[in-house]
Amino acid sequence: MNDHQDCRQLLGSLSDFLDGDLESNLCAQIERHLAECPDCKIVVDTLQKTVSLYHTDVEQDSVPEGVRQRLFRRLEIDDLLDKGL
Amino acid sequence: MSSSKPSENFSLEALRNGDRNEFSRLVEAYYAMIYRLAIKMVGNPQDAEDILQETFIKAYRHLKDFDGRSSLSTWLYRVATNEALMFLRRKHPEQVSIDEPVDTEEGEMEPVQIVDWCCLPEQELLSSEARLHLDRAIDVLSPSLRVAFVLRDIQGLSTLETSEVLNLSETAVKTRLSRARLRLREELSSYYKERLAEGKQA
Secondary structure, eight states: OOOOOHHHHHTTTHHHTTOOOOOOHHHHHHHHHHHHHHHHHHHHHHHHHHHHHHHHHHTEEEEEETTHHHHHTTTTOGGTTSSSO | OOOOOOOOOOOHHHTTTTOHHHHHHHHHHHHHHHHHHHHHHOHHHHHHHHHHHHHHHHHHHHHHOSSSSSSSHHHHHHHHHHHHHHHHHHTTTTTTTTTOOOOOGGOOOOOOOOOTEEEEEEHHHTSSHHHHHHHHHHHSOHHHHHHHHHIIIIIIHHHHHOOOOOEEEEEEEEHHHHHOOOOOOOOOOOHHHHHHHHHHHH
16 A cells, blocks of 8 residues: 555445535545555455445345245234235 | 345334234345344354344334334344344454444554456356355454444445444544454455466466
C-alpha cells in the first residue's frame, strides 16, 4: 500500500462506503484514495464481491425436502398442509 | 428462490387467539426464511431443523404477548436468532456472547490478502466446492459477528431491522458487519487465490 496510514484509517469505513452510508466528503476522500492506491482498490472490489457472492448463494439455496412436512407435524397443524394458501 | 420477505397480511387478533388456520399461514409464509437463517447460523441441517421447529413452537406460545411494535417478521427473526445463539452457546460455551462488547481481538485487522480474484468466472466463484467454502468461512466468525452478517447480508434486513432483532444500536450493527465482511473477505481471498493459481497453470 502506498500510504499505510491512509489505508488503515479508511479500513473501518469501507463497509459503510459499500452500503452508501457515508457522508459525501468522506466518500469523496475514499474515492480519491482508491484512484491512487491499487491495493485498497482490490480490497474494496473483493469486499464488494464477497457480499454479493453470499447474496447470490442464498438465492440458490432451497429448503430440503421433508422439512416443511415435519415442521407442520411437530406443530400439530399437518391437517392444514396445503390449505388456505 | 428469493430472500425477500413475504408481505405481512395476517390477522394479529386471530394469531393472538391461537387460530390454527392463521398460524399455519404464518408458518407457511416464514418457515423457509427462518430455516435459511438457522442453517447459516449453525451450519448443520438437523440442528437447523430443530431451531426452526423450536422457533415456531415458541412463537405459537408467545404470540399473545406480541405487541405489534415491530413487524411480525422482525419478531420471528428475534425468536429464531435467540434460539440459534442459545444453541451455539450450549455447543461452544467458550465463545463470545452476543451481549458482550466486541473485544479488541475482533477489531479491524489489516488486510493480508491483496489478490484480485473478482475476474474469476461466475461458475468458478459459485461452484459447489466454492459454496461449501462460503459456508465454512461463516463458521470462522464468532457468533456475534456471524449473526450480524447473516441477518444483514444474507437475509437482506436493513441496518435498522437488524438492530431491532439483536437489540443493538445501529452503530454496533455496522461495526460488527464491517468486521464480519473484512474477515470473510480474507477467508474467501485465501480460497480464490488458489483457484486463480490453478487457472494460470492450466
